[in-house]
Amino acid sequence: MSLTLSVDGERWRAHLRSVAETHPGLVPVLKGNGYGFTVGRLARKSGWLGVDTVAVGTYDELPHVATRFDGDLLVLTPWRPFGAALEVDPALARRVVHTVGRTHDLADLLEAQPDARFVLERLTSMQRHGLSARDLWATGRMLQDHPGVRLEGIALHLPLAQGSHLGEVDRLMNDVVAAELPTHTVYVSHLTDAELEQLRASYADYEIRPRIGTSLWLGARDALRVTATVLDVHEVERGDSFGYRSRTAPKSGHLLVVSGGTAHGIGLEAPTGDQGLRARAATLARGGLDAVGFVRSPFSIDGKQRLFAEPPHMQASMLFLPSGTRVPEVGEQVDVRVRYTATAFDRVVIS
Structure with missing residues (x-):
């Protein structure tokens, strides 16, 4: 959770x-x-x-x-x-x-x-x-x-x-x-x-x-792993409404509700110090995705970063999985890529 x-x-x-x-x-x-x-x-x-x-x-x-x-x-x-x-x-x-x-x-x-x-x-x-x-x-x-x-x-x-x-x-x-x-x-x-x-x-x-x-x-980054819990899964068809702002699903698939939102720092991006052409191109690409309603999230499922279905909530986020992709079970842990200095974790578990 x-x-x-x-x-x-x-x-x-x-x-x-x-x-x-x-x-x-x-x-x-x-x-x-x-x-x-x-x-x-x-x-x-x-x-x-x-x-x-x-x-x-x-x-x-x-x-x-x-x-x-x-x-x-x-x-x-x-x-x-x-x-x-x-x-x-x-x-x-x-x-x-x-x-x-x-x-x-x-x-x-x-x-x-x-x-x-x-x-x-x-x-x-x-x-x-x-x-x-x-x-x-x-x-x-x-x-x-x-x-x-x-x-x-x-x-x-x-x-x-x-x-x-x-x-x-x-x-x-x-x-x-x-x-x-x-x-x-x-x-x-x-x-x-x-x-x-x-x-x-x-x-x-x-x-x-x-x-x-x-x-x-x-x-020792290989000693650290950040995970979120899958809290809910909902199947949707194209045109179904969802979320705070009643967005509509662009195609059939599943909505995943996962732990981690703006209160944790998820979806809040600090200015980058990278001024290279690649960094600028990535910024433009993200802006283009945002304009059409698709923004890549830091949550990864089966090694692939998934898209936010809508802007993250305070303590949870909604992700969109298109049909044909594996759908995690409720309770499953998914990996999250975060900036540690800007993230507040619910739990820190040191073995």
């Missing part, structure tokens, strides 16, 4: 151990929907891995993680002098590591909490958050007036672009060294294993700590 994520526990755990063993200083990233697993479950699994720090996306996620993981909690969203950043439970203050990306925010943070722990984020080609080289140097001078500050490190959040990041990282590290900051720890995101190895070799006096999310939790 559910949209279920089934996990081959032995294979998944072996992958997690492998990543932890080959990435010294690992900081697992837990954020959003926890890559489909929930942040609470990943917090417990991080403790099992033996790491000392995890990264959460926002301050609002702290309560979901803090009771399930005993170590430090690095917040990736930059600290601001308003909102949830000012509402952290005092009991957690000693464990929370803030991210600072503006010089005046650092001044406000130290005024509000002189013993605050924090990392300084250096602006990268992502152009999202962070200090410029000039700001980083100014911050270094500012910290000289606060000898007791608890600067935990520098953060570099790099893009997912193809090609090597080493040229950019080298320029950024030159800024870090020149700023003469009271830290020799650098947190990095989205570097390959080869790039991490080279970075450690080039800056042997720095501790390089990789923050890893997707390739840690979702790296």
Whole structure:
């Protein structure tokens, strides 16, 4: 009756151990929907891995993680002098590591909490958050007036672009060294294993700590399977009406009602980063199918993705199977192709 994520526990755990063993200083990233697993479950699994720090996306996620993981909690969203950043439970203050990306925010943070722990984020080609080289140097001078500050490190959040990041990282590290900051720890995101190895070799006096999310939790895709339950089956003839909007069947066949709808993220598509000709052609093709009432669903039966009969409902979807295709039984499980970071599962079953 559910949209279920089934996990081959032995294979998944072996992958997690492998990543932890080959990435010294690992900081697992837990954020959003926890890559489909929930942040609470990943917090417990991080403790099992033996790491000392995890990264959460926002301050609002702290309560979901803090009771399930005993170590430090690095917040990736930059600290601001308003909102949830000012509402952290005092009991957690000693464990929370803030991210600072503006010089005046650092001044406000130290005024509000002189013993605050924090990392300084250096602006990268992502152009999202962070200090410029000039700001980083100014911050270094500012910290000289606060000898007791608890600067935990520098953060570099790099893009997912193809090609090597080493040229950019080298320029950024030159800024870090020149700023003469009271830290020799650098947190990095989205570097390959080869790039991490080279970075450690080039800056042997720095501790390089990789923050890893997707390739840690979702790296063993063959250990993950998403299924939906067939809830009902109805035979229809051409012209029969069905659904919320009384659509008519284009030809004879069967309607399948399966678990999984918009409340789970089914049928909701995030913008794609692929700008190639093939991706654009696929977008146009989907638009054409939508215009005539046929949209391919993420549900697969006998290895073939089936069409939505109408837009997905909140917790279920209706599929159309033309005559001549095998009709699943009520209660049968069918495979679903999903984007894990945008899907809320009813059940997560780890063997």
